[in-house]
Structures are given as structure tokens and as C-alpha cells.
Amino acid sequence: MSQGARDRHPRRHQPAAQPEAGLHQAGSDIDDLDDEWGDEAGPPAQRDSLTDVPGGVRLQKVLAAAGIGSRRHCEELIGAGRVEVDGEVVRRYGARVDPQSQVIRVDGRRIPAREDLVYLALNKPAGVLTTMSDSRGRPTMADLLGDITERLFHVGRLDYDTEGLMLLMNDGELAHRLAHPRFGVPKTYLAEVSGPVPRDLGRELISGITLEDGVASADKFRVVERLGNRALVEVTLHEGRKHVVKRMLAAAGHPVNRLVRTHVGPISLGSLRPGSTRRLSVKEVGDLYAAVGM
Numbered sequence: 001m002s003q004g005a006r007d008r009h010p011r012r013h014q015p016a017a018q019p020e021a022g023l024h025q026a027g028s029d030i031d032d033l034d035d036e037w038g039d040e041a042g043p044p045a046q047r048d049s050l051t052d053v054p055g056g057v058r059l060q061k062v063l064a065a066a067g068i069g070s071r072r073h074c075e076e077l078i079g080a081g082r083v084e085v086d087g088e089v090v091r092r093y094g095a096r097v098d099p100q101s102q103v104i105r106v107d108g109r110r111i112p113a114r115e116d117l118v119y120l121a122l123n124k125p126a127g128v129l130t131t132m133s134d135s136r137g138r139p140t141m142a143d144l145l146g147d148i149t150e151r152l153f154h155v156g157r158l159d160y161d162t163e164g165l166m167l168l169m170n171d172g173e174l175a176h177r178l179a180h181p182r183f184g185v186p187k188t189y190l191a192e193v194s195g196p197v198p199r200d201l202g203r204e205l206i207s208g209i210t211l212e213d214g215v216a217s218a219d220k221f222r223v224v225e226r227l228g229n230r231a232l233v234e235v236t237l238h239e240g241r242k243h244v245v246k247r248m249l250a251a252a253g254h255p256v257n258r259l260v261r262t263h264v265g266p267i268s269l270g271s272l273r274p275g276s277t278r279r280l281s282v283k284e285v286g287d288l289y290a291a292v293g294m
Contacts, residue, residue, distance in 0.1 A: 048089065057097060057098075058096055063083065066111045086103055119280040119284075119288075122144060122276075124141065127139060128160070130154060130157040130158050145277065153171075153176075154166055156178075157242075183293070184238045185291055187237065191235060192231070192258040194229065195228070195230050209251050211248070216239050230257070265288060267280065
């Protein structure tokens with residue numbers, strides 16, 4: 001073929017080779033692969049004013065490490081405008097952020113971006129103290145945590161003989177807000193009480209029961225099961241006073257024989273076995289952030 005013919009028929013552009021499977025999976029240490037837009041801002045219409053943090057981590061890597069999905073999926077979320085950093089939508093795949101100090105949201109929900117943060121659900125059995133140590137040698141929650149060595153805050157308390165859901169974390173601000181009555185995070189309990197239970201017990205508890213330290217009221221109440229002279233009832237409230245569920249039911253004439261906390265805000269005890277722990281999912285942590293306005 002002549003030179004002129006070759007000029008009229010330029011060689012077609014060959015598509016770039018695709019990366020091998022697994023290069024964009026969450027947790028990968030490969031950080032400096034060239035993204036579609038590299039470290040540039042992407043198409044002119046999609047520029048943002050976010051300043052890259054010197055020495056920061058690529059946004060898609062932070063998302064993947066937080067458990068949002070594979071690196072490729074996180075890039076798609078960024079490109080679709082579903083990711084915010086400090087309140088600003090960011091569409092640059094190569095944007096570098098500081099997960100230690102910046103607030104990152106996906107679809108409006110904050111994610112736990114710091115890799116050093118731990119969020120646990122624990123099913124506390126009866127006969128265990130809600131503390132990490134005891135001078136008298138009684139069982140504590142620390143005895144149930146195994147090789148988890150982080151210093152953890154527990155959200156509120158459960159009585160020595162009360163069972164159920166405890167949240168533990170090393171996120172001090174979130175733990176404080178979850179425990180503080182001002183933020184109104186509801187807690188739900190299953191109580192086995194002496195019966196029979198009258199039909200107006202729920203109305204009485206929601207209207208308010210007068211205790212020695214003031215009036216206490218439930219947010220919700222329902223009878224789960226009637227068992228002759230006993231009954232299983234569910235009480236939801238955002239009170240934080242000591243023994244408040246037991247005292248309310250006793251004051252209404254129905255002493256509690258057994259008490260289990262099943263929910264703290266959006267987190268459920270589920271099928272977690274007594275004495276066992278599990279790590280909260282990214283969605284669950286995001287739900288907790290939302291519950292306290294973080």
C-alpha cells in the first residue's frame with residue numbers, strides 16, 4: 001500500500017487492556033493505578049472546588065476500605081455524584097481526602113471512614129457487669145471481648161441481671177450522643193412480667209408513671225404473648241434513668257421477672273447468641289450517625 005493510501009486509512013485505535021480481576025477489590029493495596037481521569041478533575045462540567053489533602057488517600061480507596069464495595073463500584077458511585085466530602089459532591093476518582101478528619105457520605109449517609117474505628121454489638125448475658133473491670137472479680141464485658149484490645153466506650157448500661165444488646169465503640173462522639181437523652185435514641189425491651197396484663201396497661205405506661213424521681217413514660221407498648229399468670233411485653237422508651245423499665249412496670253403492678261434489651265435505635269439484637277459479639281455493618285453505623293444527627 002502506498003504512503004498516501006496509508007494516510008487515508010489510519011490505523012484504528014486499539015482499546016486499552018482491561019485491568020486484571022481483583023485489582024479494584026476492597027482492601028487492595030494498589031493505590032496508584034491510573035483511573036479514567038487520573039488525578040485531574042474529570043470533564044470540565046464536573047469540576048468541584050474540593051482541595052486535595054496533601055498525602056491524602058484516594059477517595060475510592062477510602063470507600064472500598066470502609067466496605068462500600070469494590071474499587072470499581074466506588075468509582076461508579078463517585079462518577080454518579082453520590083459521594084460527598086465535607087458536604088460537597090465530588091466526582092473526581094483521583095480526589096485525595098483525609099479519612100481521619102473529613103466527613104464522607106454516600107447517598108446522604110455518613111460512612112465510618114477511619115480504619116481505626118471499631119463498632120460492636122454484644123449480647124450481654126445476665127450476671128455480667130456493664131463495665132470493663134471489677135475490683136471484686138465479678139464477670140465484666142471485657143471477659144466477653146476476647147482478643148479485641150481497643151479501648152471501647154459502652155453506650156449506656158444494663159443492670160447486672162438484665163440481658164441483651166449493648167453497643168461498644170471507640171467513637172467517643174457517637175457513643176456520647178447515643179447515650180444522651182437529648183438525642184432521644186429509643187431503646188426497646190422484652191419483659192416477662194407477672195400477669196395477667198390488663199388492656200389499659202399500655203395507655204398507662206405511655207401516659208406516664210410517677211416514680212420517686214419523677215414521671216417516666218414509654219414511647220410504645222405492646223403485649224407480645226399472654227402466658228396465664230405471666231405475660232411477655234415489649235416496651236420502647238428513650239429514658240436513661242437507672243432501672244427505669246423495671247420500676248415503671250413494678251409501679252404499674254407488674255414486677256419484671258426477666259428483661260432483655262432487643263434494640264438500640266436502628267440496631268437489633270437479632271440472632272446474636274448470649275456472650276457473643278459482632279461488628280456492625282457500614283449501613284448500621286451510618287444509621288446510627290443519622291439517628292443522632294451526625
